[in-house]
Amino acid sequence: MSFSRIRLVSYRNLEDAEINTAADRVFLIGENGQGKTNLLEALYYLSFGGSFRGQVDAQIPANGVKGFGLKGYWKNNSILEDEIEISVQNSVKDIRLNGKPVRDRKELVGHNPSVVFCHEDFSFAAGEPELRRFFFDQCAGMISLDYIDILRAYRRVLKQRNAALKESAYDLLEVLDPQFVRYGQELMAIREIIFARFQKQFPQLYEHVSQLGKPVELEYRPNWPQGAGFEEILQFVESKRDIEIIQGTTRSGPHRDRWNFVSGGESFTDTASTGQLRLVSLVLRVVEAIVYAETVEAQTGTRQWPVLLLDDVLLELDVGKRRRFLELLPGEREGAQAFFTFLPGEPWTEYASGDTLVYRVNHGRFEG
Amino acid sequence: MKALEDLVTLFTRLPGIGRKSALRMTYYLLKADPRFAQSLAEQIAGLQDQIKFCSVCGSYTESDPCPVCSGLDRDRRILCVVEQPQDVITIEASREYRGLYHVLGGLLSPLDGIGPDKLRIASLIQRIRKSRNESVPIQEVVLATNPTVEGDTTALYIRKVLEQEGVAVTRLATGIPVGGDLEYADRLTLARSFRGRMPL
Numbered sequence: 001m002s003f004s005r006i007r008l009v010s011y012r013n014l015e016d017a018e019i020n021t022a023a024d025r026v027f028l029i030g031e032n033g034q035g036k037t038n039l040l041e042a043l044y045y046l047s048f049g050g051s052f053r054g055q056v057d058a059q060i061p062a063n064g065v066k067g068f069g070l071k072g073y074w075k076n077n078s079i080l081e082d083e084i085e086i087s088v089q090n091s092v093k094d095i096r097l098n099g100k101p102v103r104d105r106k107e108l109v110g111h112n113p114s115v116v117f118c119h120e121d122f123s124f125a126a127g128e129p130e131l132r133r134f135f136f137d138q139c140a141g142m143i144s145l146d147y148i149d150i151l152r153a154y155r156r157v158l159k160q161r162n163a164a165l166k167e168s169a170y171d172l173l174e175v176l177d178p179q180f181v182r183y184g185q186e187l188m189a190i191r192e193i194i195f196a197r198f199q200k201q202f203p204q205l206y207e208h209v210s211q212l213g214k215p216v217e218l219e220y221r222p223n224w225p226q227g228a229g230f231e232e233i234l235q236f237v238e239s240k241r242d243i244e245i246i247q248g249t250t251r252s253g254p255h256r257d258r259w260n261f262v263s264g265g266e267s268f269t270d271t272a273s274t275g276q277l278r279l280v281s282l283v284l285r286v287v288e289a290i291v292y293a294e295t296v297e298a299q300t301g302t303r304q305w306p307v308l309l310l311d312d313v314l315l316e317l318d319v320g321k322r323r324r325f326l327e328l329l330p331g332e333r334e335g336a337q338a339f340f341t342f343l344p345g346e347p348w349t350e351y352a353s354g355d356t357l358v359y360r361v362n363h364g365r366f367e368g
Numbered sequence: 369m370k371a372l373e374d375l376v377t378l379f380t381r382l383p384g385i386g387r388k389s390a391l392r393m394t395y396y397l398l399k400a401d402p403r404f405a406q407s408l409a410e411q412i413a414g415l416q417d418q419i420k421f422c423s424v425c426g427s428y429t430e431s432d433p434c435p436v437c438s439g440l441d442r443d444r445r446i447l448c449v450v451e452q453p454q455d456v457i458t459i460e461a462s463r464e465y466r467g468l469y470h471v472l473g474g475l476l477s478p479l480d481g482i483g484p485d486k487l488r489i490a491s492l493i494q495r496i497r498k499s500r501n502e503s504v505p506i507q508e509v510v511l512a513t514n515p516t517v518e519g520d521t522t523a524l525y526i527r528k529v530l531e532q533e534g535v536a537v538t539r540l541a542t543g544i545p546v547g548g549d550l551e552y553a554d555r556l557t558l559a560r561s562f563r564g565r566m567p568l
Contacts, residue, residue, distance in 0.1 A: 120511070150557050153556065160479055160518070163478035164478040167478050167483070174528065176521055186559075
């Protein structure tokens with residue numbers, strides 16, 4: 001999918017305008033703080049109804065304004081364009097897809113998704129296990145809309161379970177646990193699928209760019225016994241009861257699953273350099289895009305790429321790695337749209353092709 | 369205009385009513401037949417005096433026990449357990465069910481501090497035991513709580529406490545809505561539908 005144009009109203013420092021984006025590659029060139037990343041954020045917002053910077057709706061409206069508006073258009077498979085319109089006024093969000101209200105943001109996921117490559121992704125490779133779980137949950141949500149529902153239900157039971165432990169309502173654990181295990185098993189099943197699909201791609205793509213010479217692999221370590229049935233997991237959960245009562249919190253479950261990167265039997269996260277970890281996060285995003293494209297192809301017969309939003313990612317790679325990293329991205333013939341941000345001194349002309357739109361970004365204004 | 373503003377503020381406290389709707393209602397009343405406004409005011413004022421909880425099932429009623437609990441045409445072998453009094457009205461509107469009701473007054477939610485003692489679960493057990501001395505004892509309890517985490521937790525809890533009471537415990541079926549489309553069903557609904565599949 002690709003955005004053909006986008007309209008902005010009171011969005012951060014960006015000037016109110018309609019911007020033509022009908023190209024395979026759109027380059028945004030400007031100094032820091034001019035609004036390049038804000039445009040990527042706006043595109044991401046149109047894909048998912050929220051920012052990749054977290055819960056920041058209140059910070060988005062331009063100075064002195066109480067709300068903001070976004071409109072995005074993209075070509076669908078017919079001759080018509082799809083239109084997504086989002087307005088946030090006084091903290092009330094209204095999302096409309098082709099004029100019809102969207103009640104739940106998850107309804108947007110399958111329409112025109114995007115994958116953002118940004119500096120914060122580094123935490124998926126180097127940060128706490130929770131952040132890696134967040135990344136893979138995000139990926140699972142993109143390939144399986146039901147995953148979002150199951151995750152919400154699981155988290156709800158987990159909260160109720162923790163409250164029961166804190167309030168010493170132990171008789172309720174007996175009735176909460178079967179639900180806890182059932183939703184947890186469903187999460188594990190989808191995570192296993194995600195793991196298999198990432199593991200198929202990640203080691204070779206990482207090696208292609210890094211040329212490290214030894215494979216870096218992904219490892220999924222569920223907290224509950226792998227391959228165990230419902231009853232066995234229920235018993236496992238119950239076996240933790242005594243320590244849970246003492247600590248007042250749930251001690252097992254998919255919310256404690258681990259995703260690791262390993263090389264030569266050791267944790268790669270602990271031994272890798274900052275640059276190597278940075279590359280892990282970039283390759284993870286490429287695999288996310290590939291897995292999404294393959295999923296759509298399996299469902300519809302047509303490979304459909306998410307829009308790629310690359311925020312200053314080439315800056316931190318040396319020349320060879322830059323070239324090899326760009327080789328991983330879907331080619332223009334595959335119909336994938338990519339937005340890149342560059343500082344003025346970068347050799348962006350080397351990456352341009354026949355169908356590239358170039359904008360100079362200055363104080364929130366886009367000049368083509 | 370303080371009177372007008374005060375009424376608007378009161379209307380906005382009602383569920384689903386925003387300031388715009390409250391203003392429209394207030395202006396409508398201002399122009400309406402005074403007898404309508406008077407009648408509306410009297411009905412609102414008398415509502416809480418006239419409508420009480422049934423001492424048997426816990427549903428809303430004007431007479432105690434309620435018409436369902438005292439009805440001679442009801443099937444006294446079957447008891448439907450619901451979360452709130454409004455659920456009784458919803459099920460009654462279907463005209464499909466002719467048994468009795470028991471209103472819990474909420475759902476189990478440790479997060480909100482609602483444990484079994486805050487719900488009408490003890491009175492449910494008492495009611496089942498008492499019915500054994502009547503000509504038609506309760507034989508089946510239908511759990512009609514919502515298919516949410518809290519609704520399921522409450523249903524599972526009640527099933528557990530009724531284990532020794534000698535009654536059949538059933539749960540309302542969940543799944544694809546009548547006239548619905550498989551294509552649009554979410555996975556959780558589909559999964560429940562498969563678990564609850566029935567022989568044709």
